[in-house]
Amino acid sequence: MSRYTRLPFAMIFAGAHLLSLNAALQAADPTYRRVLPSVIHGRGADGARLGTSTWLVNLGASSASFEFGFLPVSNASAPPAQARVLGPGETLRLNNVLQDLYGLSEGEGALLVRGNQPFELRGVNANVANPPGASGSGANGFQSSELLGPNASGHAIWLANRAEPNPEFRTDITAVLTAPNTAVTVSVYDATGALRGIEVVSSKEPAIWRASASQFLPDPEIPLGRVTFAVTAGEATGFLSVSGSAAGTGLVVQPERIVTATPEGANLLLNGVTAATDLRLFNPNETEQEITLEALGFPGGPATIHRMTVAPNGLLEIRGVLGAVGFVIPEGAVGALRLRAPLPFLASGRGLPMAVSSEIGFATPNQPVTLVGLNESVNQPGVRSRIALLAGTRGAIGLLRLRNSRGVPIATSPIRLEASEWQGRAIGAWFPDAEIPPDARVDIELENGSAHGYAEIVDNLTQSRVVVAAAAVPTEAPATPTARRLVFSALPSSLTADTSFAATIQALRADNSIDTAFTGSVDLRVASGPGAFQAAVTVSQTAVAGNVSFRDLRLTVPGRYTFTALGAGLESAVSEPFEVAPVPAPSPTVIRLGTFASQNGYLAEGTLQIERAPNGSETLKLNRNFRVSGGAGAVTVWLARGSGALNTSTSVRVGTMTRVFAGEFTYPIPAPGSSAFTHVIVYCDAFRINFGAAPLRNP
């Protein structure tokens, strides 16, 4: 590990009450993996005692074994992995995962869970000693499909850090290296896209790296910034923890990949938007683009539209987005924002479910989704749950199915939503005739249309809220794992125009292994940049054992580019931006050399050379060891026909020194060049005396 910072609990979770980490299910691997990147058990600030509760639900059709591994944030050795067996549909709740599984009285780190059936895992970090004394912190969790594999990058776009001693908000940056021999480049950018700090983190063993932005950054004053986690080897994820007196409920922000835009453009949905929602938009492209905001599901009339312009590589924060952009929404109303743009972009709402594209996270007739670990109580301490649905453009017809912690269905509730209709209510209101069991689960099953669903869990004592995203429920037996996405495995970080280069693309499964059975066709395109591939280049190739190599690629126009790799049915890959440099001018040739000797009692020393460029132009270069008497005034440099007193009518003045009289100087020699001259003279024009002369010789 190149850098490791162990921060006290107080710095990491000071003021935080709830940190929800929700791991959902998407993969179809025989072995399923999930990571909760921040689990904790120990003392925090002001008498707080922090603990992580987890809910693991076996979503498979049969009993399954789950292995819990703990990766500590400190150098302490990891405790032995623990195993649990769950029946189909069963929920395992661990009130304090580190104590219950490992008997630890104190610890902090990441929880890595493997199972042989699909499962969902989510967690809540809470101050179990003094909940009223702390504010809440809620966020979506991590799922294995969001782990970043080789050459993948994720962008966490909600960094906020002030430099003063007691900042109104500050950010801790954490990278979790989940595989051996992992290397991650952590880069911090400000709102303009300027790089403000970078750290390469690598480790032979799984490890956790953490730094506070104020310690990490040379200039930590970045109220609006973002962090890129770029994995160059192995597998990793990361997150930002934003806290402080002005951070509101606090934030835990996870990195997201930039999804390639379809021909219709990029499309994201933010659910759970209210009048108080703050929004951030990140435009990762080299060109400015306009992002369209469409309010959905709010009562009071048809959807309205607004447009925002985001600068190239720019990050924009809109506080109270609904009011700021002119939407007139009734107070207390909840709905969603659909965001559209021609090119890829990222969006994040403070305290909202993660922005989703139109296909992911939606329930459809073929894809039920589920919300797990729900409770309903009026007691203190205790939590209550709300379920919110947003219908797609064709509405949604189906039902909600309530299950207990053993997975047994106990009630249903029909749903019928018009197009883009938003409905949210307490879980008890969805199932008025049923008693909500502890650690319940609600499936969303549709006959027609589509709907996006999420749950909101509110602490009765502190009113802190945790957002739980819906996870897909497997509908059939796991298939042979196949490629899910494309990644650039080899691409030069810098190129020269009109020079051939190669790009290699790999087809990866959900667990980031190469799908060696993949033989599909992959297209390579310029996603952004001032030019295109030369016409003769083949930009479509068939994969061999999951690898696609494009050779003899050539770009003729210098500039900043990104590539995209497209394959049918696969998540596209977008390369990191890279520079194509202009073709360098051919190196000049040294045609004359010289060494200065002092004249008239004044100092002149050092060497020189005269270079001739391919176009015939000549340049006089005084080398670093050059020094001449100075200080009384300007000293000039001449090409002369001898070393005696300078005859200015037969000599050529090529340069003047007015303030600096030592070191390297470069002067163009006017045509026809230096061939007619035998010496270089340094001369005091005011007094008309030579300070030194250098006879010219051939190299």
Add this chain to the structure above:
Amino acid sequence: MSKPILGLIILLPAIGAAQSGWTRTPGTGYARFSFSTLGSSSFYTPFGNKISSARYRDFTGSFYSEYGITDDWTASVNFPFLRNHRLDSTSSLTAVGDAVVGIRRRLVRGKTPLALAVDFGLPVGDSQGTVSIRDLPDGTFRLPTGDGEFNTRVSLYTSRAFREGKSVVSGGGGYNFRTRGFTDEFSYTASYGQRLSRSVSISATLTGLEPARAADASRAVGFGVGEGVAFLGIGGEAQYRINKRHSVSAAYYKPLRGKNLLAGGVLVFGFGIAF
């Protein structure tokens, strides 16, 4: 960079008047307004060889005065109240020069008196003076009228009159303590004066200057206040007494050899008043 000093013009402010073993009668004094001009197209390099250079011209108006405080103490002052100088390749600069205030104490009376003189060089001239170079856009050159340093010269002088006072010889030497990194200097002088008639007298002077140790050749100073200056010069002066109080004089001084020094001579016209 060291540059040629202006020449004898600033080194011989009151030669023949103050550099003697005598002090003035108490309550009497002498004042002189002088105008000097120097022109030179050559100079002695720091190695001592003489080479051609851009032509330099200087015009200086000075006021010199000395006053007898007691039998043994005489005060003096020399102030170049106006200096205009230039190279023919540059614009010109006009400013005051450095002033010298001194006190002389007679140590030995008699036919061969001995006096100790302490002269303070006051840096009231323009030590940062800069002129522009005509044929060099943005090119400037430092052409100061003062060296910017406070210095103290301590000298011993002796004199002897012969032939009922018609002939006078004087001689002496001194050490100049310089500041701001300049190298200290030794100076020496010898002169012979002859009264030809009641109204006319002439004098000849041999004077020299040597640095106390090897000068710093790379020191960055301006023209005219150079480091490492050395010379041996001669001069002659003729004086005509108009009446008991007033006199006029003409003098010429020129270096015989030198280092870092303009090679031209100095022509000085003076008008003296005794009081």
